[in-house]
Amino acid sequence: MTQPVIQLQKVKKKFGNKTIIKELSFDIFPGEVFGFLGPNGAGKTTTIRMIVGLMNMTEGDILIFGQSIKSHYKEAIKHVGAIVENPELYKHLSGYRNLIHYARMVRGVTKKRIDEVVDLVGLTPRIHEKVKTYSLGMRQRLGLAQALLHSPQILILDEPTNGLDPAGIREIRQYIRRLAAEEGLAVIVSSHLLSEMELMCDRIGIIQNGQLVGVHSVGEFVGEEAEIIVRLTLDPIDQAVQLVKRYDYKIIKKEGHDLFIRMENEAIPILAERLIQQQIKLYGIHAEAKSLEDRFLEVTGGQDIV
Numbered sequence: 001m002t003q004p005v006i007q008l009q010k011v012k013k014k015f016g017n018k019t020i021i022k023e024l025s026f027d028i029f030p031g032e033v034f035g036f037l038g039p040n041g042a043g044k045t046t047t048i049r050m051i052v053g054l055m056n057m058t059e060g061d062i063l064i065f066g067q068s069i070k071s072h073y074k075e076a077i078k079h080v081g082a083i084v085e086n087p088e089l090y091k092h093l094s095g096y097r098n099l100i101h102y103a104r105m106v107r108g109v110t111k112k113r114i115d116e117v118v119d120l121v122g123l124t125p126r127i128h129e130k131v132k133t134y135s136l137g138m139r140q141r142l143g144l145a146q147a148l149l150h151s152p153q154i155l156i157l158d159e160p161t162n163g164l165d166p167a168g169i170r171e172i173r174q175y176i177r178r179l180a181a182e183e184g185l186a187v188i189v190s191s192h193l194l195s196e197m198e199l200m201c202d203r204i205g206i207i208q209n210g211q212l213v214g215v216h217s218v219g220e221f222v223g224e225e226a227e228i229i230v231r232l233t234l235d236p237i238d239q240a241v242q243l244v245k246r247y248d249y250k251i252i253k254k255e256g257h258d259l260f261i262r263m264e265n266e267a268i269p270i271l272a273e274r275l276i277q278q279q280i281k282l283y284g285i286h287a288e289a290k291s292l293e294d295r296f297l298e299v300t301g302g303q304d305i306v
């Protein structure tokens, strides 16, 4: 079995007597893009800051390639490249001069490696122009290049598409996927935007109030499974709810005369028959396409995302 590159083991974080992160445990594997998804204030940035060692944890441990960032920080962190705050760039210098500057601070970075990362993030044609002429998306990509200089096997990006326009978002998304596929990098990205995570990630961990409320592969999440959500229009609705509960179908929500139930396709005619037998009027049956957003709202109990 593939070994995880990062393991969070019962990580807790308290600020004063307030517990912000409550026993977070999950593993990240090589070559995967892992999305850390949650509403504002859920604890994404705090968790990422702990993973990259910018903040101490109160309890638990984080292992990177099996080494604890508490006891073996230097060995553990050398595998990690990260953009946690906005990358600091010298705007009056060219992208290339910026990279040279950072390369001096990292041991063992060759000129060849600089050219390689520039190519990886698609900046070759503009790299000798001043950063002040770059779009926000290009600056983000230069930040990516900088984080990749020391050839890390793990890349951690906190809200990498924040402030970008749709074209910029697409650009960053494509480069992130490419890095995972071509370089075998494990990537952790945080976001509060579902649609973006759906397109970018292989797996998504949903965090809410400092707790992981689910880890799902994107395919499974959007419904490759046998169950679907069915909307039934019924009257009287309360009697229908009682019957549906009696037979253990899973009710997602009730809206006016509509009842949303998660069930297998094959069970639809059986349920319809039961309702009709009980003299409940059935006005309509619709199978709802299950989007990532539906599933997200299910697992987070309906808390809105921004």
Ligand SMILES: Nc1ncnc2c1ncn2[C@@H]1O[C@H](COP(=O)(O)OP(=O)(O)OP(=O)(O)O)[C@@H](O)[C@H]1O
Binding pocket: 015, 020, 038, 039, 040, 041, 042, 043, 044, 045, 046, 047, 192
């Ligand atoms: N240094 C600190 N001292 C006290 N509380 C803090 C500190 N840093 C973060 N918090 C609190 O921890 C909680 C989680 O914040 P965090 O920034 O990790 O959330 P987030 O999921 O990244 O949200 P956002 O998308 O808004 O950045 C918030 O309630 C925040 O107020």
